[in-house]
Amino acid sequence: MGQTLIIECTRCGGLFLAADGQKTRTCPYCGKRVDVRKAKKVASAQTAFEASELLRNIKSRKGFNRE
Numbered sequence: 001m002g003q004t005l006i007i008e009c010t011r012c013g014g015l016f017l018a019a020d021g022q023k024t025r026t027c028p029y030c031g032k033r034v035d036v037r038k039a040k041k042v043a044s045a046q047t048a049f050e051a052s053e054l055l056r057n058i059k060s061r062k063g064f065n066r067e
């Protein structure tokens with residue numbers, strides 16, 4: 001399995017997970033289909049678990065506590 005990426009939605013700026021090699025991913029916040037290759041990659045992790053922990057850390061740092 002490849003890496004799990006944390007990407008930023010090109011429309012709303014929301015952060016979510018995508019598998020490396022995946023082409024598109026639907027943003028869970030605004031519903032936009034995001035092109036994974038074009039989206040800004042905030043971070044990457046070896047496992048999906050690690051990625052979700054990382055995502056939670058980034059969100060709490062940014063103050064996204066209501067999601």
Ligand SMILES: [Zn+2]
Nearest residue numbers: 009012027030
């Ligand atoms: Zn979005």
